[in-house]
Amino acid sequence: QLHPRGADTREKSTVDQAPHSSTFALATAMSDVDTRVPVTILTGYLGAGKTTLVNHILTDKSHGKKIAIIENEFGDVGIDDALLAKNAKEQIEEEIIEMMNGCICCTVRQDLVVVLKKFADRMSKGTLKLDCVLIETTGMADPAPVAQTFFVDDDVQKYFKLDGIVTLVDAKHVEQHLDDPRPEGVENEAVEQVAFADRIILNKTDLVAEADLERVEKRLKSMNSTVSIVRATKSAVSVDSVLNLGAFDLKKVVKMDPEFLNTENTHEHDTTVSSLSVVEKRPLDLDSIQRWINYLLVNKGTDLYRMKGFLNVAHSDERFLFQAVHMIFNGQFDDPWLPGEERISKFVFIGKNLNHDELREGFEQCVLTPELAARKLKNLRFSVGDKVECQTNDGYLPGKVVKLRFRDEYMPAGVIAPYQIALDNGELIWAPEDVNDYIRKIQKK
Numbered sequence: 448q449l450h451p452r453g454a455d456t457r458e459k460s461t462v463d464q465a466p467h468s469s470t471f472a473l474a475t476a477m478s479d480v481d482t483r484v485p486v487t488i489l490t491g492y493l494g495a496g497k498t499t500l501v502n503h504i505l506t507d508k509s510h511g512k513k514i515a516i517i518e519n520e521f522g523d524v525g526i527d528d529a530l531l532a533k534n535a536k537e538q539i540e541e542e543i544i545e546m547m548n549g550c551i552c553c554t555v556r557q558d559l560v561v562v563l564k565k566f567a568d569r570m571s572k573g574t575l576k577l578d579c580v581l582i583e584t585t586g587m588a589d590p591a592p593v594a595q596t597f598f599v600d601d602d603v604q605k606y607f608k609l610d611g612i613v614t615l616v617d618a619k620h621v622e623q624h625l626d627d628p629r630p631e632g633v634e635n636e637a638v639e640q641v642a643f644a645d646r647i648i649l650n651k652t653d654l655v656a657e658a659d660l661e662r663v664e665k666r667l668k669s670m671n672s673t674v675s676i677v678r679a680t681k682s683a684v685s686v687d688s689v690l691n692l693g694a695f696d697l698k699k700v701v702k703m704d705p706e707f708l709n710t711e712n713t714h715e716h717d718t719t720v721s722s723l724s725v726v727e728k729r730p731l732d733l734d735s736i737q738r739w740i741n742y743l744l745v746n747k748g749t750d751l752y753r754m755k756g757f758l759n760v761a762h763s764d765e766r767f768l769f770q771a772v773h774m775i776f777n778g779q780f781d782d783p784w785l786p787g788e789e790r791i792s793k794f795v796f797i798g799k800n801l802n803h804d805e806l807r808e809g810f811e812q813c814v815l816t817p818e819l820a821a822r823k824l825k826n827l828r829f830s831v832g833d834k835v836e837c838q839t840n841d842g843y844l845p846g847k848v849v850k851l852r853f854r855d856e857y858m859p860a861g862v863i864a865p866y867q868i869a870l871d872n873g874e875l876i877w878a879p880e881d882v883n884d885y886i887r888k889i890q891k892k
Contacts, residue, residue, distance in 0.1 A: 494772030
């Protein structure tokens with residue numbers, strides 16, 4: 448269940464300024480030092496923890512690097528910027544560039560080239576100095592076409608070098624994703640992400656037993672024998688585990704995939720996997736959104752690879768920020784809405800065989816309309832004046848219903864209680880739910 452208070456809860460670059468093209472060849476000839484900006488491709492299946500890892504890198508200023516983040520989202524509504532920690536946003540000096548509504552390995556791949564060339568132009572003019580670039584791919588990306596960009600485009604290759612491919616792996620769900628059947632000719636992105644990794648960060652190890660971790664590591668090694676594996680919880684690893692690895696080996700990759708440099712190859716996504724984005728300006732009813740998300744997690748969790756977003760909940764001055772992977776949910780009330788800021792909800796689903804109409808309708812039913820409020824009032828079991836018993840620290844105590852659909856300023860954000868009750872001892876309390884565990888008819892002795 449979503450708890451009203453607290454629950455477990457774009458493109459940047461950094462490298463010394465690259466020299467002008469006229470001096471690049473001379474500098475290379477005089478020295479073996481490669482002065483190009485190193486680029487790390489951060490990949491991993493949906494919900495593996497990539498954005499959380501980016502948060503760690505941005506908030507850890509001990510590395511002293513200026514990093515450019517290039518962030519790619521599968522859907523047409525951007526969420527990950529909102530998921531960046533507030534303190535990260537306050538500290539970062541780098542640029543965050545977001546590419547949406549397409550996968551970086553295919554439909555928006557050319558956008559990546561454009562972004563990198565803009566960086567290169569600014570570096571050549573001395574207006575930008577980077578220590579490295581971190582490309583966070585969508586969870587549906589095959590890293591190979593992204594890596595290929597740094598070997599088939601001369602302008603990109605002049606200023607940037609591929610430093611390594613880092614794959615985040617969700618220890619709890621990776622086997623499910625690796626075994627997910629795909630139509631003939633369609634790649635399994637989770638398999639490709641492991642196969643091309645220079646380093647694997649095995650994340651969410653706190654959710655898996657040691658025996659399961661050892662089995663998962665053995666399987667990953669069987670797919671990529673030379674990869675180094677680092678265990679992590681909540682994506683907490685050192686920056687050195689991700690950046691400046693100097694690990695990408697083109698010869699090894701070409702040996703594994705002789706077609707790696709063939710630009711005519713195409714990446715075909717599984718057409719049964721889709722994304723749905725919902726944007727809503729009207730406030731949502733907390734109880735309704737809780738119940739609906741719980742229903743989705745229990746009944747649709749296997750096919751719901753990813754849910755994420757932020758919500759405008761009625762009777763709350765803070766937005767509710769959340770993300771979910773299959774049946775695991777993480778969310779909390781986050782930053783307050785700023786004065787004059789438009790209060791809006793953005794909800795993104797990514798999954799297999801999604802019923803878009805059903806999801807839209809379910810979300811629509813969570814909007815706190817007058818009709819919804821009237822229906823909730825009508826469905827209450829008790830009326831004002833009814834004698835009841837309420838569960839308290841002292842057991843069930845008798846009292847009388849004094850208000851329906853009650854809320855005051857001392858209640859948790861978004862909560863509307865079905866009843867306020869005046870106990871016979873003079874105390875005023877409220878019932879969190881209209882169920883016998885909290886409020887019931889007077890029991891006969």
